[in-house]
Amino acid sequence: MKIVVLNGSPKGNISVTIQYIHYIQKKFKQHELKIINISQKINQIEKNAEAFHSIISDIKSSDGVIWAFPLYVFTVHSNYLRFIELIFERNVEDAFKEKYTSIISTSIHFYDHTAINYINSICDDLNMNYIDYFSLHMYDLEKEDIRKNLLKFANNYFDSIENEVITLKNYRPIKHSPISYIPKITHNKINVLNKKVIIVTDSLDNNNLKNMLNKFKNSFSQNVELVNLQDIDMKGSCLGCLKCGYNYECIYTDKDDFINFYNNKLKTADIIIFAGTIKYRHLSSTWKKFFDRGFFNTHTPSLSGKQVGFMISGALNQIPNLKQILESYTQWQGSNLVGFITDEYDTSEEIDNQLHAFSYNLIKLSNVNYHKPATFLGIAGMKIFRDEIWGNIRFPFIADHKAYKALRVYDFPQKNYKSRITNSILILMSKLPYIRNEIYSNRIKPSLIESLTKIVEDETV
Template identity: 75%
Template sequence: MKIVVLNGSPKGDMSVTMQYINYIQNKFKNHELKIINISQRINQIEKDKKTFEDIIHEIKFSDGVIWAFPLYVFTIHSNYQRFIELIFEKNVVDAFDGKYTSVLATSIHFYDHTAVNYMNSICDDLNMNYVDYFSPEMYDLRKEDTQKNLLQFAQNYFNAIENKVITLKNYNPIKYSPNKYIPEITHHKIDVSNKKVVVVTDSLEDINLKNMIHKFRNSFSQTIELVNLQDIDIKGGCLGCLKCGYNYACAYTGKDDFINFYNSKLKTADIIVFTGAIKYRHLSSTWKRFLDRGFFNTHTPSLSGKQIGFIISGALRQIPNLRQILEAYTQWQGSNLVGFVTDEYDTSIEIDQQLYVFSCNLIKSSTVNYIKPATFLGVAGMKIFRDEIWGNLRFPFVADHNAYKALNVYDFPQKNYKSRIRNFIFMLMCKFPSIRKKIYSNQIKSSMVVPLKKIVEDTTI
């Protein structure tokens, strides 16, 4: 059978992900895996009608489609996302209808689940028969177990096509019919004091988004700067070249305006409000390009201590995966997520009220430098980066390693010698049944609160 592999790497055939595809091809020579480089050729695909039509023709007359890609900042590369937008915009969804599909994603497991979830939902929206996903660590192909499981993944996929198995649908279609938002309430103007507030958008074409941005900016006594990503000279998406790894020097340095915009506008801001309209279960590919290009900071947080909020036009409440991505992005950056405002309300008055409270909360939190503790989203993600930069990725990501040392990111538990000594003593004591019974029956619960009670009862704190 003939399977079309849509390659999401901007590096084309030089992709780590494609080595997994090549391994499958070498073991299943009776099937043809036709690789089409999507991300690497997106400019040609978008501009040349015949190129796009040829790809759709290959898909339409294939037996199945494999979406294969490396992870880029929580999901897929912006060029790959742009291709997905083109599928819907050019109304060629029928070419994917009923096709059996699977996802193969490579990464270091930093939010690979959100990438898989996103692609699964897109496949369901295209009415494809989604069989499964395979998401290994990028170099796991060297492991015998991974090789075995990869081949089983491929075999299951081929069997599903041959036997026309019934597949599970995991995502409902998005139902979104917004009311037109027209501001109605005039609130008392908020003083931003000496705080720098920046609003960033990707477009003002969506009327609800445009009006929400206007209402938000008019909530303040001072003029709030608005930056439209379409007005910034951005030559292209992340190249995946890793040139930034040594000292944050991007391959685009001096060639476009993105880095200057990021450094001069965002890094110097106290409050940043990101705004956009949802397109096919994510913010636009323009926004995704912003996230990808921000990787010139590599794995080092670049917006620490800032207040961040989101104004979104679209059915965010129906897309928890997108909300988690935005929450995780904020937490990983070491910023404080103030909240989300969307147009998912019955009346304009409700949106007015939400925007005003949102505006007040941004200023209040910034005034006292409030940062909520990170949840699993921020803590777990940073631990993955910590371990990878300490280990396998210290080179080429030398800049991260230096930053992590300075920021005390290398907080490995084995360095806590006091805890290790305490654990050793108690584990040794508990080898004696009588002592173990006394500790576990009478002492553990009360001892857990002792260090905290000392703080609570200390009147000097």
């Protein structure tokens, strides 16, 4: 069989992900795995029609397609996302129809699920026959049990193609016919006081988004700045070169305006609004380029303490995966998510009122420096980074290691001597049946609230 492998790594052949494909190829010599370096060659693929159509004709004549990609900032690399946009923009969806497909991703398992969900949903939109995913830690090839399972996964994939199995759909098509939003209600202006508000958008082509932005800007008595990513000189997308690992210095430093913009506009703002239009289940590839290029801050939160809101035109509420990506991004950054405002309402008046409440809350929460605690999204994500930076990837991410020490990210439970001693004593005591019975029957519940009640009762706290 001939299988087309769409490589999502900007590093092309020097890619971790592709080593897993080479391994599968070595074990299944009877099949041809044709690797196409999508992310690395996106400029050529986009500009040269022949290059694009040769990929599409490879896909058409193939028996299956493997999406092989590394995780890049919660999902796939911006160039891979651009390729997906091109599939829809150039109406070549048919080439993918009913092709058997699987996902192989590599990462450090930080939001691998959101990348997989995204590609799975694109496969379903393309009417492909989606078999399964296999999410690898980047060094999993060194582990025998995982190698064995990888081969079982590949075998199942080839077998499913040969036997033309019936596949399951995981995602319903998106249905979205937004109203045409025209601001109707004039609210009292809100004073931004001394707060620096910045709106970042990727385009002003969409009328609903443009009108929402205008209404938002007009909510305030002072001018708020709007930056269009299209106006920022970005020489290219993230190369995955890891030069930033040493001291946050990017390969593009002094070569384009992105880092200046990020450091001088975003990092100095109190309130940031990310505004965009959903395209094919994600924000645009321009937005993704922004998120990827922001990786020059590596794994160190760079927007801590800010109030953040998202203003989105599109069916965000039908794409919980995207909502989770955006929420997780803010939690990981240490920002406070104030909310999402979209054009998914029945009337312009509803959007007007939502926008007014949104503007009001942004200023109010910024004034009191409010910050809600992270949920599983932020806490679990940070624990993955903590362990990786402490261990496997401290080199090359030296800057993260220094920052994590300063920010007390290394909060391993091993250091909690008090609870370690208490645990040892209680474990020992519970070996005696009488004491065990007393503890589990009568003591556990009161002991769980002991320290809390002290605080509640303490008038000085």
